[in-house]
Amino acid sequence: MVEFDVVELPETDHVAVGEEAPDFTRPLVGDEYWSDTALSDLDGPVALVFFPMDGAFPATYVWNEIRDREWGSSSDLTVVGVSVSTPYEHKTFIAERGMDYELFSDPSAEVGERYGVVHDLDGMTGIREHRPAVFLLDEDHVVEYAWVAAEWPEFPDYDEVEAHIERL
Structure with missing residues (x-):
């Protein structure tokens, strides 16, 4: 069994319910290619999922759960991820996970900063990732x-998220 310490993260002033989601343009990576895409270019309701860098166990856990629950497969919901990983890392991650989802690449963590979901990695000066x-x-x-x-690590209550997805 993998041992790890649970770390309390500092409070964050993240984007809240009722606010317009900040728009951004970043490489959106799929299983075949990527292209600069704006969030505002995505149609219909959107599930925007921020996650730690590809290869970290929380990223694997989150996307395996979303894939296994088939978010977006039976509705017009667009499910996309955002992490600090590069497009090349995303391509590998998508292939390894067998995902039908696309992932935005945000190596500078600027998108995460705008959404209030960035934190500094403990003990690594200048290294930030999305929570x-x-x-x-x-x-x-x-x-x-x-x-x-x-x-x-902490993970969303997937059942609660799905209940909200049904209301979109």
Whole structure:
């Protein structure tokens, strides 16, 4: 069994329910290619899932759970991820996980900063990553649901998220 310490993360002033989701343009990586894409280019309701860098066990756990629950497969919900990993890392991660989802690449963590979900990695000066977070956006990209991890590792209540997805 893997041992790790639970770390309480500092409070964050993240994007809240009722606010318009900040727009951004970043490489959106799929299983075949990537291209610069704006969040505002995505149609319909959107599940915007922030996660730690590819290869970290929380990233694997989050995306295996979303894949196994088949988020977005039976509705017009668009499910996309955002992490500090590069497009090349995302391509490998997507292939290894057998994912049908696309992932935004945010190596500078600027998107995560705008959403209030960035934290410094303990003991690594200048290294930042996204904490796990889920934002459900309606058709106008207004936040209808927001969950942001308060400790590491922490994961969303997937059943609760799905209940909110059904209301979109």
